[in-house]
Amino acid sequence: MATAQSLSHVWPLGTTLNAAGHIEVGGCDLVDLAREVGTPAYIVAEDDLRARAREFREAFPADVHLSFATKAFPCTAVLRVLAEEGIGADVASGGELQIALRAGVAPGMVTLHGNAKSERELGEALDAGVGLIVVDNTDELDRLDRLATREQDVMIRVAPDVRGDTHDHISTGQADTKFGFSLADAPTAMERIRASERLRLRGVHLHIGSQLLELDPFRRAIEAVAALGPMEAINVGGGLGVAYTPDDHPPSVQEYADVKVGAIREYLGPDVAILDEPGRALVAAAGVTIYGVQSVKRNVSTWVAVDGGMSDNLRPMLYGARYEAVLASRPGGSTRCHVVGKHCESSDVIVRDAMLDDPRPDDIVVTPVTGAYCYAMANQYNGVPRAPVVFVRDGDARVVVRRETYDDLLSRDVL
Numbered sequence: 001m002a003t004a005q006s007l008s009h010v011w012p013l014g015t016t017l018n019a020a021g022h023i024e025v026g027g028c029d030l031v032d033l034a035r036e037v038g039t040p041a042y043i044v045a046e047d048d049l050r051a052r053a054r055e056f057r058e059a060f061p062a063d064v065h066l067s068f069a070t071k072a073f074p075c076t077a078v079l080r081v082l083a084e085e086g087i088g089a090d091v092a093s094g095g096e097l098q099i100a101l102r103a104g105v106a107p108g109m110v111t112l113h114g115n116a117k118s119e120r121e122l123g124e125a126l127d128a129g130v131g132l133i134v135v136d137n138t139d140e141l142d143r144l145d146r147l148a149t150r151e152q153d154v155m156i157r158v159a160p161d162v163r164g165d166t167h168d169h170i171s172t173g174q175a176d177t178k179f180g181f182s183l184a185d186a187p188t189a190m191e192r193i194r195a196s197e198r199l200r201l202r203g204v205h206l207h208i209g210s211q212l213l214e215l216d217p218f219r220r221a222i223e224a225v226a227a228l229g230p231m232e233a234i235n236v237g238g239g240l241g242v243a244y245t246p247d248d249h250p251p252s253v254q255e256y257a258d259v260k261v262g263a264i265r266e267y268l269g270p271d272v273a274i275l276d277e278p279g280r281a282l283v284a285a286a287g288v289t290i291y292g293v294q295s296v297k298r299n300v301s302t303w304v305a306v307d308g309g310m311s312d313n314l315r316p317m318l319y320g321a322r323y324e325a326v327l328a329s330r331p332g333g334s335t336r337c338h339v340v341g342k343h344c345e346s347s348d349v350i351v352r353d354a355m356l357d358d359p360r361p362d363d364i365v366v367t368p369v370t371g372a373y374c375y376a377m378a379n380q381y382n383g384v385p386r387a388p389v390v391f392v393r394d395g396d397a398r399v400v401v402r403r404e405t406y407d408d409l410l411s412r413d414v415l
């Protein structure tokens with residue numbers, strides 16, 4: 001029998017088991033919701049999203065500029081909610097810039113990133129009047145200096161030579177990286193910007209990696225870039241890890257903010273302006289994915305096949321990410337099984353060794369903590385239309401991105 005203990009701390013704020021024993025997110029029974037919007041679908045608890053945004057705002061001093069790393073959940077509805085909560089957007093391409101602008105994020109609240117920005121993308125950012133461009137390399141600096149027709153605030157991205165304890169594929173602060181200037185090359189780039197007529201150097205940006213569960217690397221990275229001398233502002237990137245499974249216990253948002261702000265005050269003094277760019281930790285926990293079980297078979301292990309997979313969540317295949325899976329109608333259980341997708345790859349395993357309650361076709365499987373980097377990396381492998389995004393709140397469900405159709409799949413083919 002399902003109890004409140006069946007649900008771990010990783011679920012969105014306000015998730016409950018209702019009288020039928022079903023999981024309810026944002027007041028919506030996930031079994032009913034699956035019937036209504038279809039599966040697979042990304043479900044986002046709007047209250048959780050807003051609560052995290054407020055938690056970040058309150059954890060940092062009021063004058064800290066927060067921007068959401070759009071790549072974590074590049075969806076206008078998400079950016080709009082965050083903008084309402086006073087959070088800007090950082091974008092890493094012309095497309096993400098469009099998403100942020102269409103979401104209504106004020107251009108002055110947008111930061112442009114990227115290690116291979118094209119002339120077109122730089123031009124679009126300049127035309128839009130983005131608040132900040134973070135320069136990654138000398139070639140880009142040449143291009144930007146040539147393109148700018150009026151004053152533009154910039155920072156330079158620096159690789160502080162600090163390695164956070166995370167998967168290699170999402171570590172970015174080490175010396176041997178494609179991101180940013182080395183500590184050795186940064187002073188020359190800073191001199192060049194100071195000499196530019198139109199570029200105005202605000203300071204240094206760093207982002208050492210993602211899903212970091214220890215805070216000390218942030219402190220060491222800030223100490224390392226402080227050696228570049230006094231600066232008006234510092235942008236300390238994102239990186240806070242989240243709990244994906246009940247065994248994960250990441251630092252709190254407050255601890256993250258205290259370590260970053262503390263290190264900045266210690267190494268750069270009381271007056272430097274602070275910018276922070278959370279991605280994952282703002283949105284991951286607000287999202288759950290619902291899937292419909294298509295088949296259950298026993299080939300040595302028990303294989304529970306659902307109607308999505310690596311087209312809606314690439315993280316397990318890209319870097320071994322772990323998730324929890326439960327049945328929406330019977331959380332808990334003791335049937336050890338692998339929850340797998342419908343794609344033609346053996347790596348298409350969403351959750352290995354999940355414990356479900358005797359899963360059967362038509363059951364709804366839910367994986368929590370899919371708000372970050374899932375929709376973002378969705379693809380149409382095997383011609384599977386991409387899943388919708390549905391906001392839930394107070395018992396109401398609102399489709400904010402509709403499901404892709406077969407016509408959408410074919411819309412670019414020149415027939």
Ligand SMILES: *Cc1c(COP(=O)(O)O)cnc(C)c1O
Pocket residue numbers: 069071072090113207209210211237238239240277278279280281
């Ligand atoms: C990805 C990214 C972030 C956000 O990282 P999270 O780990 O999702 O918080 C922030 N800044 C930059 C430059 C990034 O590339």
